[in-house]
Amino acid sequence: MDTRTAPARLRIARLREVMAANQVDAVLVPSSDPHLSEYLPGRWQGREWFSGFSGSMGTLVVTIGEAALFADSRYWTQAETELQGSGIALVRIPTSAATHHVDWIAEHVKKGQALAVDGQVLGLAAAQQLRAMCERAGIRLLTDADLLEAAWAERPGLPTGTVYEHAAPQAAVGRPAKLALLREAMARLGATHHFVSTVDDIAWITNLRGADVEYNPVFLAHLLLSHHDATLFVGAGKLDDSLAAKLAAEGIALADYGQAPAALGALGPGARLLLDPKRVTLGLREAAPGNLTVIEAINPSTLMKSRKTAAEAAFIRQAMEEDGAAMCAFYAWLEPALARGERITELTIDEKLSAERAQRRGFVGLSFPTIAGFNANGAMPHYRATPEHHAVIEGDGLLLIDSGAQYTGGTTDITRVWPVGTPSDEQKRDYTLVLKGTMQLSRARFPRGTLSPMLDALARAPLWAESLEYGHGTGHGVGYFLNVHEGPQSISKAVPDTTMAMEPGMITSIEPGLYKPGRWGVRIENLVLNVPAPSSEFGEFLEFETLTLCPIDTRCLDFSILRADEIDWLNRYHAMVRERLAPQLSGDALAWLNTRTEPVPAA
Numbered sequence: 357m358d359t360r361t362a363p364a365r366l367r368i369a370r371l372r373e374v375m376a377a378n379q380v381d382a383v384l385v386p387s388s389d390p391h392l393s394e395y396l397p398g399r400w401q402g403r404e405w406f407s408g409f410s411g412s413m414g415t416l417v418v419t420i421g422e423a424a425l426f427a428d429s430r431y432w433t434q435a436e437t438e439l440q441g442s443g444i445a446l447v448r449i450p451t452s453a454a455t456h457h458v459d460w461i462a463e464h465v466k467k468g469q470a471l472a473v474d475g476q477v478l479g480l481a482a483a484q485q486l487r488a489m490c491e492r493a494g495i496r497l498l499t500d501a502d503l504l505e506a507a508w509a510e511r512p513g514l515p516t517g518t519v520y521e522h523a524a525p526q527a528a529v530g531r532p533a534k535l536a537l538l539r540e541a542m543a544r545l546g547a548t549h550h551f552v553s554t555v556d557d558i559a560w561i562t563n564l565r566g567a568d569v570e571y572n573p574v575f576l577a578h579l580l581l582s583h584h585d586a587t588l589f590v591g592a593g594k595l596d597d598s599l600a601a602k603l604a605a606e607g608i609a610l611a612d613y614g615q616a617p618a619a620l621g622a623l624g625p626g627a628r629l630l631l632d633p634k635r636v637t638l639g640l641r642e643a644a645p646g647n648l649t650v651i652e653a654i655n656p657s658t659l660m661k662s663r664k665t666a667a668e669a670a671f672i673r674q675a676m677e678e679d680g681a682a683m684c685a686f687y688a689w690l691e692p693a694l695a696r697g698e699r700i701t702e703l704t705i706d707e708k709l710s711a712e713r714a715q716r717r718g719f720v721g722l723s724f725p726t727i728a729g730f731n732a733n734g735a736m737p738h739y740r741a742t743p744e745h746h747a748v749i750e751g752d753g754l755l756l757i758d759s760g761a762q763y764t765g766g767t768t769d770i771t772r773v774w775p776v777g778t779p780s781d782e783q784k785r786d787y788t789l790v791l792k793g794t795m796q797l798s799r800a801r802f803p804r805g806t807l808s809p810m811l812d813a814l815a816r817a818p819l820w821a822e823s824l825e826y827g828h829g830t831g832h833g834v835g836y837f838l839n840v841h842e843g844p845q846s847i848s849k850a851v852p853d854t855t856m857a858m859e860p861g862m863i864t865s866i867e868p869g870l871y872k873p874g875r876w877g878v879r880i881e882n883l884v885l886n887v888p889a890p891s892s893e894f895g896e897f898l899e900f901e902t903l904t905l906c907p908i909d910t911r912c913l914d915f916s917i918l919r920a921d922e923i924d925w926l927n928r929y930h931a932m933v934r935e936r937l938a939p940q941l942s943g944d945a946l947a948w949l950n951t952r953t954e955p956v957p958a959a
Contacts, residue, residue: 429827475499671765752777
């Protein structure tokens with residue numbers, strides 16, 4: 357194949373022309389936008405545009421002679437395929453938080469040369485690390501220019517979707533109450549002003565939702581809050597007059613999206629500005645006056661929105677019932693269709709499952725692109741079938757389906773693995789070891805305030821005992837009709853900090869996995885809610901309430917490695933699933949539910 361005309365190669369060549377014209381020797385292209393979002397509007401998908409790598413996380417560095425894409429183990433197989441012919445080298449990194457690209461830049465950019473990165477999309481914390489490296493290496497760091505603009509002729513503009521209200525009763529806490537809580541937090545920290553740039557925080561604070569970012573009901577905005585007023589910087593015309601008037605009556609004024617830097621610059625020398633260095637960009641930080649007192653701390657709203665109220669938890673349980681009913685209807689179609697020999701592909705699964713969810717009460721959209729991976733495709737944790745590359749579900753093997761939805765009363769995320777034909781003994785063993793990890797963490801009890809990364813080893817222990825491992829985190833926080841990934845808690849190998857303390861009301865995924873490249877993958881995921889456990893003389897304790905409602909397939913189990921207490925947990929979980937979902941179902945879907953939740957005999 358002649359790779360000289362590969363799209364990524366041509367785009368990198370164009371970028372190098374712009375670099376040369378601006379006397380720049382290297383460009384850093386992060387997966388980021390002015391709000392440091394995980395999922396990006398099209399305008400800021402430059403890393404994907406120039407490299408061809410479509411994974412949700414990754415970093416691109418381009419020099420005059422070389423180019424490298426940094427990705428963690430979730431994407432290695434995918435990146436190898438998508439980077440073919442691009443001339444871009446894949447650098448494998450251990451986790452998405454790794455900073456190997458900084459070391460790579462230090463090795464490949466010479467003293468006195470210039471490195472450019474758009475400061476408007478570079479996180480403040482990341483900028484501090486990058487700047488320190490550049491100072492040590494004698495590299496000139498340029499952060500005041502967006503070179504992608506000149507090199508990307510087809511670059512999309514700003515999204516123009518409308519903003520709407522997340523209304524009661526699902527919006528269980530009103531805007532005035534949330535603003536009051538934020539102002540109390542500001543007072544404790546000694547701040548006169550607070551600037552918020554992360555779009556999920558803003559959506560939570562304002563009880564507003566939008567569609568500027570695919571799969572996430574958020575909108576592009578900044579928020580500047582003082583003790584007596586608030587300004588929401590948002591695109592013109594995105595809110596209708598009645599909603600704007602309602603906000604104004606509650607003390608929230610509207611201003612143009614692009615005016616946020618000027619508003620920061622206009623703060624007087626007596627202001628004390630609260631900023632989250634992990635959740636604001638360098639460009640916005642530098643817009644504030646140099647003589648301003650800046651208080652660096654986590655956004656109080658990030659902590660607040662992670663703790664769902666009792667009313668929100670009740671709506672989430674209802675959303676789980678809707679989601680579980682949709683999955684039962686889907687699987688009641690899938691299994692007979694496969695048995696009849698119908699031609700079903702990974703794309704068919706996405707279409708059918710999404711259609712079932714769309715019929716459920718409160719459904720708004722999917723919460724992320726459905727992952728339906730059969731056999732080898734299931735070994736890629738973030739695989740996505742496309743019309744050009746997908747598998748037919750036929751023969752023997754394992755089908756992994758990771759999917760979720762947005763409902764007005766909650767956000768769902770679930771992974772199940774189903775046998776197609778006859779699973780092998782090795783597949784059954786892999787499946788059972790992963791399930792043991794899911795169960796072991798699900799059954800945990802721990803002191804309130806435990807740092808969430810400390811729980812990670814519980815899910816990995818059954819795999820580690822067999823010298824097996826997986827490369828992604830075990831669990832992420834989940835929003836309330838918001839982003840499917842949210843912090844601050846993370847059950848992973850992340851370096852713990854005090855913001856990761858487990859508190860009542862937090863929703864987190866539990867999703868250990870095992871992946872054998874080119875063969876199959878296994879991941880079993882439920883969402884869980886932190887709830888109080890019995891206290892003792894040693895203080896308050898928490899445990900998990902499993903929220904997700906869908907059978908876990910028992911045909912893949914290797915009973916020789918399951919303990920009686922593990923079988924008991926599975927039977928009790930299935931009894932709950934049947935009790936909660938049966939009233940939502942009838943006909944084939946109810947029959948399927950009853951079959952798949954039959955108790956399994958004790959070992």
